Amino acid sequence: MFSGRSLARICGLSLLLFAGFPVLAQTDLETAEALFQEGYILYQKNYSPNAFAKFKEAAKLGHAEAAYYAGNILRRNSTYITPEAEEFYRQAADGGDVYAMLRLAQKGKMCGTLRNCDYDREEWLARAKEIALPKAEAGDLEAMKAVYSIYRVAGDKNAAWEWIQRAAEGGHAFSQYWVAILLDEQEMGFYWTESGRREDMLKWLRASARQGFPKAMRKLAVKLREQGQFEEGRYWIEKMAGTDYYDALLEAGGQIMMGPDVAEVMSPDFSYHFKHPSPVEGAALLLALHREKGKDMPMQLIESYQDHLTPEIMDEAEERSKELLVNTPIIYYLPKFGM
Structure with missing residues (x-):
């Protein structure tokens, strides 16, 4: 799932480049890779400030891809390439990161404070x-x-x-x-x-969905629903419930909880024509998602369906939610390069 270079390759490279001080070099590279991986998970969880701190530290130790992501966070926060972002991008590009090179080659407003976008x-x-x-x-x-x-x-x-x-x-x-x-x-x-x-x-x-890519599952389910292919659409909704993708989990939880009642609560256009609602299963998933991310939308979906949710249903859903999404980082599958 992650895009960093493997630890084995990094350690092998360290032996070649730093034969004079292998223990120190290997330790620095291992530390940089560990910081990068921690930062990458935080980045995918949309915790950019915490991710930036990890990427910055890894970049100081020479991790090119970490430097790219540090630059990316700065650019996203400013909507263009600031001098500090440019410095990170240049470090990454000099380290062989292709996407950093492409950032420096882009035209338009993202160039920002660079003295000449095309120079x-x-x-x-x-x-x-x-x-x-x-x-x-x-x-x-x-x-x-x-x-x-x-x-x-x-x-x-x-x-x-x-x-x-x-x-x-x-x-x-x-x-x-x-x-x-x-x-x-x-x-x-x-x-x-x-x-x-x-x-x-x-x-x-x-x-893509058959390979387990959650963004494809969600997009496929929506397209199938729009074309009236509800049976296959329902299949992918249920598969989405087992992923780690925030948007997929949110949609799956709501659809499973409400079932055919989606047509009444939200809109007929959103219905996958489930035969019956599964309020315990759906609400449990939404409660677990809220617990892990702290966002309001899962609870808002539950509140929109509250007339159908008895105290007994919610008690059971609460109990089941304790077993869901445990030790599972809930992420957004952000692409490396903003295509």
């Missing part, structure tokens, strides 16, 4: 391609996704579309999901009919 744009694009393209051509699926982003930033939509499709065809779950998104938003791909586009969109969503 080394072509150089960064060339460096990114030099790193990622050979790996992609050798069959590396993550590299194929990176090459998609390179061509997208460069403005070559045809080449970008080719590479994201190749990653999807190779079985890369996020790329399969992203191909479906691009098709749904009609950004890429030529089709003679909208039905053909829709068919391919569902094909790729199913492929």
Whole structure:
């Protein structure tokens, strides 16, 4: 699930680069990787300030990907690249992080305080391609996704579309999901009919969902509901209840709790035509989600259905909720590069 380099590779690299002081080097790199992983979980949980502290410390120890994420948090908070964010991005880019190179190559308002948005744009694009393209051509699926982003930033939509499709065809779950998104938003791909586009969109969503990617599950369930394919839609709602993705858990909890009553409580358009409500199971999931995240929406869903929830139902749901989502970080599946 995580995108950092493996500890084994880092330790191996430390032996090569720092043979004169292997114990110290290995310790620093292990510490940096541990800090990065802690920061990455916090980042995916949307705890950006805490994540930034971890990434900053890891970056001080030379962790390139941590430097990228530190820069990303600063950019997201400011909506553009500040001098401090640029410093982190340059550290990451100098360490070989392709997506940091792409940040430095981007045009538009995100450039922010950089003295000239395009002053080394072509150089960064060339460096990114030099790193990622050979790996992609050798069959590396993550590299194929990176090459998609390179061509997208460069403005070559045809080449970008080719590479994201190749990653999807190779079985890369996020790329399969992203191909479906691009098709749904009609950004890429030529089709003679909208039905053909829709068919391919569902094909790729199913492929990604079957690999367990929760964002694809949720998107697929919604699309199936919109097209009246309620039986398969219900299947994915129930699968979503077993994931760690906040939006999927929230929707699954509400749908399972209310069942067919969703049509009355919310809107007929939101109904998956469940045969009956399962208030204990659904409310238990929502209570567990509220416990883990502290957000209001799970409780608001319960309150919207309170006329159907007896004290006995809520007592049982409360008891069941204690066993749900324990030791499970509830995350948002934020992409590394804001595609």
